[in-house]
Amino acid sequence: MFIQIEPTSEIPIYTQLANQLIELIATGTLQTSEALPSVRSLAADLGVNMHTVNKAYHELEKKNIIQIIPKSGAVVNEISSTGPSDSQIEHIKQVMKPLIAESIVYGMDKKQILSIATSLISGIRRDEE
């Protein structure tokens, strides 16, 4: 269960970290109620500041993806069975909109954008092909 960060990239490390963790949860590698490593241990393995890991964990907690239990650490939350909430859908729309606009500016058409989305989804969830 490896994660990989690129400290010299423009994307902040805590964002990279949060994204990697979300991806591991989406693929099912990290499962519900599984514990994440402690902030100190993950920071030591990556050789980064503890605040960076802490920030990533809090980001995920804010999104309700993990739960931080004081003293015992962070665990992965259950994926909601009732589907995404309205505010989650709203959030995803907000993040996707500029990306889709950018794709259109690059000259992509609807078919191309949808095929990229489809292949990304099947890359993450092999069972939903």
Next chain:
Amino acid sequence: MTVSIFLANIVFLTLIQAAIPRLLKKSIVFGVTIPEVNVEDQKLSTYKKIYSAITLLVGLIGILLFAFLGLGKQLQEEKIVITGLIVQFSILFVSMILYLYFHIQTTKRKRKMKWGENLKKVRVADLARRSNDEMLPSIIFALPMAITIGLIVYTISQYSAMPDMIPTHWGPNGQPDAFTEKNPFSVIALLLILLVMQGMMVAINTFTKKSGVKLNATKRNTSRIQQLSFRKYTSWFMFLTTILLTILFGFFQLTTIHGEFAGSMMMMVLPLAFLLVILLATALYAFKVGQGGSRIRTEVIDEETTGITDLDDDQYWKAGVFYVNKNDPSIFVEKRFGVGWTINFGNPIGYLILIGPLLIIFVISFLL
């Protein structure tokens, strides 16, 4: 006797010093991070060969010189000790100068050849590795301390029966050769020193356990196994050291209380056996495990990864040997040139663990 002890030490030191480049990970050459694709560079292997050859040569001269002086003339004990120390320090000094020279050469070569400049620099961590870490629990390291405390209590109970002069130093034949007056402090000083050393081992084990596992991005599965084995064997090695120290010091304390209860032969043999076992264990650790487990063969095969290399953290390694990184919460990190761990000088706890005990031992010896 002194001559052969020193001779064994010098031979051992020479072999280890000369072998260092072969005990390290290939991706770090003379303290410089080298991308996996460039590790087979011809120039770098020449550097390593020159380093080993000169160190070996200097060591050999030292061995011959010392053997000639020590065995040839009837030198005084003290002179032999001083000569032996000078020879050892000279070998260390020469290999240090050689290291520095090749550190600079390797840095220059890396820059000139633009190694790794078009590779993506990444850091890899294994989220599940904590559950596979087999380092000994620190509580096991605390057990010998109970023996020491028991011995302190026993010593106090035997106080009136103890001799008026308490040995503070033992010669190479195992016989005490320096003494101090008996008082409640001097009779347990040896055990206090032992206690400090045992405490230091507990602290080192605890903090190495908390230190990060730094994986090789292009060989993540192999390096994961090697790193975990290295951690395991390091803690075994340290535990063996603690046990041996406890036996040796405990034995000396008992002979102080009861005289030569085990015979003068035992007094001579035990310290030698101690030295022998430590040297053997060190050799085994260095050559079988290697730095970061680099000499451990693994069955796993890593997928071919291209376009990435390990994050170059050379900026945190002053002269390639001193790690100063305030961001990294690791207190101990693997040495870059040598086998074992070094401290993160960016973290004050590291200083405390190493300097604190030394200071206490110094104060105890000073008060005697």
